[in-house]
Amino acid sequence: MDSKEISSKNKASFWSFKLSAHAMTLIPAAVGINYVAKAFAEGLKLPVWLGSLGTFLASMLAGPVAGAISGFINNVIYGLTLSPVSTVYALTSIGIGLAVAWLNQRGFFKRPVTVLPAAILIALVSALISTPLNVIFWSGQTGIAWGDALFASLVAKHVNIWIASFLDEFVLDLLDKTVVAYLAFLIYKQLPKRLVYFFKGTEE
Amino acid sequence: MRNNAEDLALPAWQAAIDPISKLLLILLFTLAAFTAGNLPSAIIVLAASFILALLTKNLHALWGMCAFSLFLILTMLLIQGLFWPGNHTAAFSVASLTFCQEGLDHAALLACRILTIIFSSSFFIQTTTISENARYLENSGLSYQQVYVLMSVCYILPQMQENLRKIQLAQKARGIAPAKSLLSRIKNLFPVLLPLIVKSFQQAMNRSIALQLRGYANPKRRAASLKQEYWKDKFCHRLLIANCLVLLGVKACLIIFN
Amino acid sequence: MSNNFQLTISQLSLRYLGFENLALENISAQSRGKRIGIIGPSHAGKSSLLALLAGIAGKMIPAKFSGSVRINGEELEAWRSQHEIALLLQDPASQLSGLADTVYDELAFSLLNQGKSDEEIESAVKRAADQLDLTNLLDQSPNQLSGGQTQRVAIATALVTEPDLLLLDDPTSQMDPLGRQHFFSWLEKLSCPFLLISNELDDLADLCDQIWVLKDGRLLMADSPQEIFRQLDDPAIDKPVAWKMAKKLKLKLDGRYPVNAHELKEAAENAN
Numbered sequence: 001m002d003s004k005e006i007s008s009k010n011k012a013s014f015w016s017f018k019l020s021a022h023a024m025t026l027i028p029a030a031v032g033i034n035y036v037a038k039a040f041a042e043g044l045k046l047p048v049w050l051g052s053l054g055t056f057l058a059s060m061l062a063g064p065v066a067g068a069i070s071g072f073i074n075n076v077i078y079g080l081t082l083s084p085v086s087t088v089y090a091l092t093s094i095g096i097g098l099a100v101a102w103l104n105q106r107g108f109f110k111r112p113v114t115v116l117p118a119a120i121l122i123a124l125v126s127a128l129i130s131t132p133l134n135v136i137f138w139s140g141q142t143g144i145a146w147g148d149a150l151f152a153s154l155v156a157k158h159v160n161i162w163i164a165s166f167l168d169e170f171v172l173d174l175l176d177k178t179v180v181a182y183l184a185f186l187i188y189k190q191l192p193k194r195l196v197y198f199f200k201g202t203e204e
Numbered sequence: 205m206r207n208n209a210e211d212l213a214l215p216a217w218q219a220a221i222d223p224i225s226k227l228l229l230i231l232l233f234t235l236a237a238f239t240a241g242n243l244p245s246a247i248i249v250l251a252a253s254f255i256l257a258l259l260t261k262n263l264h265a266l267w268g269m270c271a272f273s274l275f276l277i278l279t280m281l282l283i284q285g286l287f288w289p290g291n292h293t294a295a296f297s298v299a300s301l302t303f304c305q306e307g308l309d310h311a312a313l314l315a316c317r318i319l320t321i322i323f324s325s326s327f328f329i330q331t332t333t334i335s336e337n338a339r340y341l342e343n344s345g346l347s348y349q350q351v352y353v354l355m356s357v358c359y360i361l362p363q364m365q366e367n368l369r370k371i372q373l374a375q376k377a378r379g380i381a382p383a384k385s386l387l388s389r390i391k392n393l394f395p396v397l398l399p400l401i402v403k404s405f406q407q408a409m410n411r412s413i414a415l416q417l418r419g420y421a422n423p424k425r426r427a428a429s430l431k432q433e434y435w436k437d438k439f440c441h442r443l444l445i446a447n448c449l450v451l452l453g454v455k456a457c458l459i460i461f462n
Numbered sequence: 463m464s465n466n467f468q469l470t471i472s473q474l475s476l477r478y479l480g481f482e483n484l485a486l487e488n489i490s491a492q493s494r495g496k497r498i499g500i501i502g503p504s505h506a507g508k509s510s511l512l513a514l515l516a517g518i519a520g521k522m523i524p525a526k527f528s529g530s531v532r533i534n535g536e537e538l539e540a541w542r543s544q545h546e547i548a549l550l551l552q553d554p555a556s557q558l559s560g561l562a563d564t565v566y567d568e569l570a571f572s573l574l575n576q577g578k579s580d581e582e583i584e585s586a587v588k589r590a591a592d593q594l595d596l597t598n599l600l601d602q603s604p605n606q607l608s609g610g611q612t613q614r615v616a617i618a619t620a621l622v623t624e625p626d627l628l629l630l631d632d633p634t635s636q637m638d639p640l641g642r643q644h645f646f647s648w649l650e651k652l653s654c655p656f657l658l659i660s661n662e663l664d665d666l667a668d669l670c671d672q673i674w675v676l677k678d679g680r681l682l683m684a685d686s687p688q689e690i691f692r693q694l695d696d697p698a699i700d701k702p703v704a705w706k707m708a709k710k711l712k713l714k715l716d717g718r719y720p721v722n723a724h725e726l727k728e729a730a731e732n733a734n
């Protein structure tokens with residue numbers, strides 16, 4: 001019996017810029033999930049955004065390019081429909097997508113205990129990219145009440161605006177990214193095998 | 205971008221400007237707003253973008269977009285007026301709080317920039333439709349795959365909203381009591397989110413298969429014919445990009461020589 | 463579109479990567495006629511068979527297969543490169559591109575991919591819409607259609623390219639009885655060969671030249687509808703209503719129970 005092994009033609013190297021046919025539909029779905037998770041967070045009045053859940057899953061399923069593009073498109077579309085200033089934060093979303101994929105490849109999302117350090121790192125990346133944007137556009141504020149209250153109290157004590165803004169952003173990101181990371185971890189484990197294999201395009 | 209179900213009924217001149225030029229206009233106004241170094245010039249740029257937004261005759265949508273950022277602008281005025289490092293000239297006092305001119309000016313400058321971005325974006329948003337943008341982008345040289353990744357999201361979001369609504373209704377019907385603590389609220393999230401996500405990814409998988417079967421990547425593919433004739437689109441692109449570069453140059457000079 | 467159609471499958475096995483069980487196990491069959499119905503309980507491998515024929519299993523979904531598949535004497539890959547196969551997925555909503563403004567644009571999509579001109583597209587779309595009662599839906603958004611309408615649009619997208627082989631995976635699952643009736647009467651007039659997965663056993667028994675029965679990845683039987691339902695005795699696999707009625711009424715035709723309405727009528731007339 002001759003065995004014809006047909007490897008998936010859509011496998012590209014981990015960092016390749018060529019978008020596979022699978023990522024083509026995964027990305028819009030991920031953006032949809034970002035939107036829905038955010039709507040949920042708002043509806044349930046959670047103190048977190050959850051708006052990067054889809055980006056996390058896209059990165060875990062299909063690598064850094066898919067994750068980064070999901071994040072980018074998320075902000076661009078959000079910016080062109082609801083809140084135009086969101087577009088610049090596409091840079092943050094790209095950073096998150098890349099960081100998640102890099103950490104996932106190193107196995108940080110395999111066990112619950114390693115998800116936390118991954119979340120901290122991702123929060124750090126997010127805060128580092130967002131802070132300059134916050135300073136340029138919003139003079140350091142983030143728009144979230146209790147974060148900006150922290151910011152105001154720091155600035156009142158003459159703390160440097162960059163440090164105050166970074167802390168404002170980092171504290172918010174830490175909580176948000178931890179919740180999202182654990183949600184993504186749990187959801188990924190429950191995804192049907194066929195789905196995971198399809199988007200990964202693995203060869204045996 | 206508007207949904208095509210709504211009839212646009214645009215004045216001819218608005219319809220004749222191609223989507224990429226409208227996007228470049230946003231870039232131009234944004235750069236102009238950032239090049240304006242002081243409040244009076246920023247207000248002039250703001251006024252110009254406001255006039256552009258008014259031309260779409262959709263004040264309701266415009267207000268909706270501004271309202272989003274209004275809270276942040278107000279808190280910015282508050283915080284910067286009170287605490288900005290460069291504060292030294294008092295403007296006015298409320299109770300025991302003294303608001304300083306420099307902080308208020310700085311916050312007002314930033315507010316002008318944000319509103320300029322919003323107003324110029326509104327022109328693009330109110331005068332284009334998803335399918336027109338998709339067609340034009342593909343005719344301009346983007347591959348179908350690239351256009352698909354950018355634009356199909358706009359159709360997916362309403363579908364996701366619908367799926368979400370159905371699931372929430374089902375949850376209500378089952379009588380899930382609203383939880384009190386943060387942890388239990390997050391716990392309630394999971395059983396609703398998981399099936400929604402699995403379904404979305406399964407549909408994405410099927411859709412990818414269907415698109416491949418239908419030959420989207422066929423080298424013979426041609427872009428759908430444009431339904432609208434645009435006025436000198438290539439010329440407009442070059443003109444707008446040139447203006448953007450000029451503004452970047454001006455800003456660079458201002459930074460270097462200040 | 464050729465009128466000759468000969469599908470020969472020899473010792474075909476298929477395994478999806480990451481799964482231990484075989485989706486298809488050692489299937490050998492030869493088609494007779496142009497219309498083949500495929501029946502069987504769930505997880506029988508019916509969709510996998512169509513997926514393999516369409517080039518999905520293996521190319522788009524990672525899988526290993528062994529054995530051979532030939533159409534009109536040519537290897538499947540070679541035949542596929544020269545001919546058009548259209549596959550209708552089980553979920554009609556996913557069949558649509560997701561980036562079409564109107565039903566017309568949706569149908570035109572497959573033709574744009576082939577580089578057809580606007581005039582060719584217009585006539586092909588109108589023809590397909592006509593065949594499936596979609597003419598007054600052409601200007602509507604695909605997102606606003608009912609389940610049955612979406613399914614008809616999905617079928618039209620498969621038809622619009624005038625395929626040489628049509629593969630249909632449960633195409634009437636979301637239709638009401640009237641819609642199903644229209645569909646099968648339209649399918650009867652279709653000239654291209656097709657493989658059809660369905661639970662509508664009476665319609666299959668009426669329409670198909672041959673029925674293949676799959677269970678747990680294996681082929682149990684491949685024969686004419688009459689022979690299949692005469693010999694088949696598996697509780698997991700249902701029988702046509704006509705057969706069940708004939709059995710109750712003890713009406714036989716040529717020593718076996720009728721499998722469709724025509725035969726039932728004939729058997730009843732013979733009995734009187």
